[in-house]
Amino acid sequence: MLSAQWPQQSLQQSILGGSSSVLGAPGHHSSVPTVLQGTLVCQAGCVLEELSRYVEERGFVMPLDLGAKGSCHIGGNVATNAGGLRFLRYGSLHGTVLGLEVVLADGTVLDCLTSLRKDNTGYDLKQLFIGSEGTLGVITAVSIQCPPKPRAVNVAFLGCPGFAEVLQTFSSGKELLGEILSAYEFMDAECMWLVTHHLRLASPVQESPFYVLVETSGSRAGHDSEKLSDFLEQALSSGLVTDGTVATDQTRLKALWALRERISEALSRDGYVYKYDLSLPTERLYDLVSDLRARLGSQAKHVVGYGHLGDGNLHLNVTSEAFSPSLLADLEPYVYEWTARQRGSVSAEHGLGFKKRGVLSYSKPPEALRLMQQLKALLDPKGILNPYKTLPAQA
Amino acid sequence: MLSAQWPQQSLQQSILGGSSSVLGAPGHHSSVPTVLQGTLVCQAGCVLEELSRYVEERGFVMPLDLGAKGSCHIGGNVATNAGGLRFLRYGSLHGTVLGLEVVLADGTVLDCLTSLRKDNTGYDLKQLFIGSEGTLGVITAVSIQCPPKPRAVNVAFLGCPGFAEVLQTFSSGKELLGEILSAYEFMDAECMWLVTHHLRLASPVQESPFYVLVETSGSRAGHDSEKLSDFLEQALSSGLVTDGTVATDQTRLKALWALRERISEALSRDGYVYKYDLSLPTERLYDLVSDLRARLGSQAKHVVGYGHLGDGNLHLNVTSEAFSPSLLADLEPYVYEWTARQRGSVSAEHGLGFKKRGVLSYSKPPEALRLMQQLKALLDPKGILNPYKTLPAQA
Numbered sequence: 001m002l003s004a005q006w007p008q009q010s011l012q013q014s015i016l017g018g019s020s021s022v023l024g025a026p027g028h029h030s031s032v033p034t035v036l037q038g039t040l041v042c043q044a045g046c047v048l049e050e051l052s053r054y055v056e057e058r059g060f061v062m063p064l065d066l067g068a069k070g071s072c073h074i075g076g077n078v079a080t081n082a083g084g085l086r087f088l089r090y091g092s093l094h095g096t097v098l099g100l101e102v103v104l105a106d107g108t109v110l111d112c113l114t115s116l117r118k119d120n121t122g123y124d125l126k127q128l129f130i131g132s133e134g135t136l137g138v139i140t141a142v143s144i145q146c147p148p149k150p151r152a153v154n155v156a157f158l159g160c161p162g163f164a165e166v167l168q169t170f171s172s173g174k175e176l177l178g179e180i181l182s183a184y185e186f187m188d189a190e191c192m193w194l195v196t197h198h199l200r201l202a203s204p205v206q207e208s209p210f211y212v213l214v215e216t217s218g219s220r221a222g223h224d225s226e227k228l229s230d231f232l233e234q235a236l237s238s239g240l241v242t243d244g245t246v247a248t249d250q251t252r253l254k255a256l257w258a259l260r261e262r263i264s265e266a267l268s269r270d271g272y273v274y275k276y277d278l279s280l281p282t283e284r285l286y287d288l289v290s291d292l293r294a295r296l297g298s299q300a301k302h303v304v305g306y307g308h309l310g311d312g313n314l315h316l317n318v319t320s321e322a323f324s325p326s327l328l329a330d331l332e333p334y335v336y337e338w339t340a341r342q343r344g345s346v347s348a349e350h351g352l353g354f355k356k357r358g359v360l361s362y363s364k365p366p367e368a369l370r371l372m373q374q375l376k377a378l379l380d381p382k383g384i385l386n387p388y389k390t391l392p393a394q395a
Numbered sequence: 396m397l398s399a400q401w402p403q404q405s406l407q408q409s410i411l412g413g414s415s416s417v418l419g420a421p422g423h424h425s426s427v428p429t430v431l432q433g434t435l436v437c438q439a440g441c442v443l444e445e446l447s448r449y450v451e452e453r454g455f456v457m458p459l460d461l462g463a464k465g466s467c468h469i470g471g472n473v474a475t476n477a478g479g480l481r482f483l484r485y486g487s488l489h490g491t492v493l494g495l496e497v498v499l500a501d502g503t504v505l506d507c508l509t510s511l512r513k514d515n516t517g518y519d520l521k522q523l524f525i526g527s528e529g530t531l532g533v534i535t536a537v538s539i540q541c542p543p544k545p546r547a548v549n550v551a552f553l554g555c556p557g558f559a560e561v562l563q564t565f566s567s568g569k570e571l572l573g574e575i576l577s578a579y580e581f582m583d584a585e586c587m588w589l590v591t592h593h594l595r596l597a598s599p600v601q602e603s604p605f606y607v608l609v610e611t612s613g614s615r616a617g618h619d620s621e622k623l624s625d626f627l628e629q630a631l632s633s634g635l636v637t638d639g640t641v642a643t644d645q646t647r648l649k650a651l652w653a654l655r656e657r658i659s660e661a662l663s664r665d666g667y668v669y670k671y672d673l674s675l676p677t678e679r680l681y682d683l684v685s686d687l688r689a690r691l692g693s694q695a696k697h698v699v700g701y702g703h704l705g706d707g708n709l710h711l712n713v714t715s716e717a718f719s720p721s722l723l724a725d726l727e728p729y730v731y732e733w734t735a736r737q738r739g740s741v742s743a744e745h746g747l748g749f750k751k752r753g754v755l756s757y758s759k760p761p762e763a764l765r766l767m768q769q770l771k772a773l774l775d776p777k778g779i780l781n782p783y784k785t786l787p788a789q790a
Contacts, residue, residue: 037677083513092513094522095490110762116674117706118478118487119740120526121747121758122767122785127489127522131515148569174543178614179574219573223618279511282432311512345514352516363516367505372517378773390517 039098039115041143044075060146063090067261075139081131083349085261088310089182089217090147093130099143100126105380115143128375133351134386136379150182150217152224156232157256158244159208163286165240166210170282170309172240173214176231180218184310185260187211188289191306194266195259204256205243212241212309213260221248263306263315271301272323276316276335279345285314288338292318295334299327313348336362354388361392434493434510436538439470455541458485462656470534476526478744480656483705484577484612485542488525494538495521500775510538523770528746530781531774545577545612547619551627552651553639554603558681560635561605565677565704567635568609571626575613579705580655582606583684586701589661590654599651600638607636607704608655616643658701658710666696667718671711671730674740680709683733687713690729694722708743731757749783756787 033042033051038060042051049069052062064077066084076082078100081093090096099113112126129137160166166186173181189209195201205211214231218224228246235241247253267273280288289305296303300318307315316335320327336346340362347356347363361369372391376383428437428446433455437446444464447457459472461479471477473495476488485491494508507521524532555561561581568576584604590596600606609626613619623641630636642648662668675683684700691698695713702710711730715722731741735757742751742758756764767786771778 081515081519083515087513091486091490094519095486104762104766108762110766111760112763114738114740114758116738116740116743118482118674118703118708118743119758120476120478120742120744121740122755122763123527123531123770124476124489124522124525125763125766127519127525130519130522132518136518148573151573176614178543178546179612217574219571220618220622223615223621226618227615279513308513313513343509343511345509345511345516347515348511348513349515360516363509363514365506367499367503368507368517368520371499371505371520374773375518378769 038146038148039143040146041099041113041115041141042074043141044073044078044139046074048072048074048077055146056149059149061086061149062146063096063144064093067264074142074144078130078142078144079132079134079139080351081349083308083311083313085183085185085308087308087313087349088184093144094127096145097126097130097142098145100129100139101141102126102129102137102139104137105382105385109140110137113141113143117145128379131351133353133390135376135390136385138385148219150219152216152218152221152248153182153253154216154224154228154246154248155253155256156214156228156244156246157204157259158212158214158232158235158241159205160210160212160240161242162209166212166286166309167282169212169214169235169240172235173231176234177214177216177227180216180224180227181214181310182217183213183215183308185213185307186309187213187260187263187306188286188304190302190304191263191266192259194270194302194304195262198266198269199262201255201259201262203259204245208242211259213256260306263304267302267304267317267319270319271321272319274318274320274328274331276314276346277348277350278314278316278335278339279312279348280314280339280342281344282309282312284342285309285312288314288335289316291338292316292331292335296327296330299324299330308349311349333359333362339363352390357388357390358392360390433541433543434538435541436494436508436510436536437469438536439468439473439534441469443467443469443472450541451544454544456481456544457541458491458539459488462659469537469539473525473537473539474527474529474534475746476744478703478706478708480578480580480703482703482708482744483579488539489522491540492521492525492537493540495524495534496536497521497524497532497534499532500777500780504535505532508536508538512540523774526746528748528781528785530771530785532780543614545614547611547613547616547643548577548648549611549619549623549641549643550648550651551607551609551623551639551641552599552654553607553609553627553630553636554600555605555607555635556637557604561607561681561704562677564607564609564630564635567630568626571629572609572611572622575611575619575622576609576705577612578608578610578703580608580702581704582608582655582658582701583681583699585697585699586658586661587654589665589697589699590657593661593664594657596650596654596657598654599640603637606654608651655701658699662697662699662712662714665714666716667714669713669715669723669726671709671741672743672745673709673711673730673734674707674743675709675734675737676739677704677707679737680704680707683709683730684711686733687711687726687730691722691725694719694725703744706744728754728757734758747785752783752785753787755785 064084065086101113102110293303302319307313345363346359460481496508497505688698697714702708740758741754
């Protein structure tokens with residue numbers, strides 16, 4: 001229940017997610033992370049990968065994992081409501097973050113850093129700051145629920161003949177793998193071309209129009225591999241999957257994950273990259289990629305689709321030799337309009353930042369935008385917290 | 396993206412959770428619930444039990460379940476952030492509610508009724524209304540993620556020689572049951588006395604100081620019963636558990652759950668009931684019950700402790716022949732102070748309502764209360780929405 005004032009002059013005008021400048025804020029928590037019965041309490045500036053290692057040594061896992069784990073900070077993850085690779089299994093940070101310490105725009109330290117799983121005393125204020133990208137307050141410490149570390153992890157990397165089969169394989173996986181299904185990622189043949197060509201990674205399966213990475217995480221190796229082999233047998237025998245490989249040891253697991261995780265790096269070596277992070281109904285998710293490929297023709301080097309299919313989250317990327325205003329004009333607002341027609345999200349798991357703050361209205365009605373502006377005005381009346389991020393400039 | 400104005404005169408001064416008066420609000424959703432790929436969209440006035448039946452027929456389960464399911468409405472569940480019996484497995488409504496339609500105090504219809512698992516376009520406004528007990532807006536429709544219906548459900552009812560063994564049995568259950576552990580409830584010997592005496596239920600196990608109900612929910616019956624029997628064997632052989640019974644068929648399952656679910660009913664037949672709903676560190680959770688039993692002596696008929704041990708949630712209840720101001724004076728603020736010293740919550744899974752709105756400061760610092768009052772003033776400047784609930788009267 002401690003509280004304190006944090007000198008306002010130490011607040012930066014532009015706040016980077018969980019950067020070291022927000023370390024050492026006052027409060028009752030120590031500067032060393034603690035994990036007790038699966039609840040981690042730590043400062044905002046801790047690096048996600050270090051936290052992962054820390055909790056894994058104690059029998060737990062972080063409920064989120066991302067490609068950028070080696071450099072991103074937990075404060076930034078929470079401030080941007082990061083999604084990532086474990087979302088399918090452990091859900092949103094709105095569910096797994098138990099408490100926050102936040103410095104408000106007027107320097108007030110808001111201590112909501114409890115570790116309680118259940119707390120219905122008044123409004124759940126921490127929710128305001130999860131995903132608000134530092135525009136309503138600066139997160140200085142985090143309390144987060146870490147699930148028990150799974151004893152068995154398996155990864156299957158599969159080739160699928162078409163997108164319909166990618167979807168059917170997902171349904172079959174949900175049914176046969178049940179509670180141990182922890183990731184269902186997909187990538188198209190162009191993604192595979194990029195990672196094999198630019199990064200010299202080897203494809204572990206025969207050439208296919210689509211690839212799928214299925215991860216299971218469970219408490220009993222024997223049961224898990226039985227479930228997985230039944231799933232694979234059914235997928236292969238029914239023609240949903242044409243080729244596949246399975247890994248259980250760390251090295252092979254990492255190699256299979258690298259094919260998916262390093263797509264972004266491969267794209268950056270291909271040229272200028274136009275990036276979109278969209279939520280769409282899964283059954284229509286790949287239509288946008290095919291549609292754009294036809295629309296853009298030879299203007300684009302590559303139009304690729306990959307992402308967290310289990311969460312309905314498509315990463316759509318387009319590369320070209322160099323930045324081209326006419327290509328951009330063919331992409332925007334087309335992509336946003338397409339997504340809005342499906343009632344999707346134009347920013348699924350990434351923040352809007354300053355580049356995308358103008359597109360918010362494609363996914364939110366005017367009444368919601370007005371309330372967001374009112375919240376911003378209430379919490380940051382002088383507009384000193386990340387003023388050019390998230391919300392569009394006011395009319 | 397539709398939006399509409401709802402005539403303000405139709406708003407009641409005191410709003411009951413999801414009562415039929417809020418049915419039929421305008422919007423794009425139909426009056427019939429729909430469930431697609433596990434996402435249920437329905438009006439706020441739907442009864443939880445009917446929704447459960449509806450989604451179970453389609454292969455899903457509601458992520459929440461409570462004793463009051465036959466009469467409570469989903470809108471009220473969301474407005475009060477109900478916890479209940481499945482919290483351990485599926486977590487908080489802050490994670491499982493995907494979208495809401497809310498009527499604001501000025502009559503504006505706020506359409507955040509999307510069904511997207513991931514959406515980072517601006518602030519997550521729906522979170523404001525989850526658990527705010529109708530004081531910031533009236534929930535008129537809900538979109539909620541329903542997990543696949545488990546194929547196998549097992550319940551074990553066990554007797555434990557002491558509270559230390561209740562805790563150790565929980566640790567062992569987390570380890571051996573892993574991802575299929577879906578509930579871990581406990582009750583003391585006095586609870587068992589109440590349900591056997593007042594409701595004539597039969598105890599399925601030998602008399603013990605404590606009883607535990609362990610539920611597993613999984614996708615494969617054979618694997619689940621193997622995990623469960625290994626867990627029970629270890630618990631029995633190590634003396635953590637002295638007697639136990641297991642049920643897999645619906646009738647026996649319901650009979651075992653009734654022992655736990657009907658404690659509240661049995662209490663009400665015992666006399667006047669003083670009820671507390673607390674979050675506490677699990678290792679100290681029962682100390683408060685023993686402490687109060689000694690403190691109250693013969694003033695109380697019964698001092699009982701039961702609840703969702705897996706969530707750190709204690710239901711502490713005291714009965715007496717009739718309401719007694721001196722007994723109340725011995726209970727309050729003692730119970731709240733005790734809880735505050737443990738940094739617990741004085742209202743874990745129930746709402747504060749109007750009776751408990753004065754106790755908020757035991758679990759939240761003054762800065763948080765101030766921000767809550769500011770949010771209330773922003774969203775309901777005339778104070779017409781449930782004016783005597785949740786927040787203390789302003790100084």
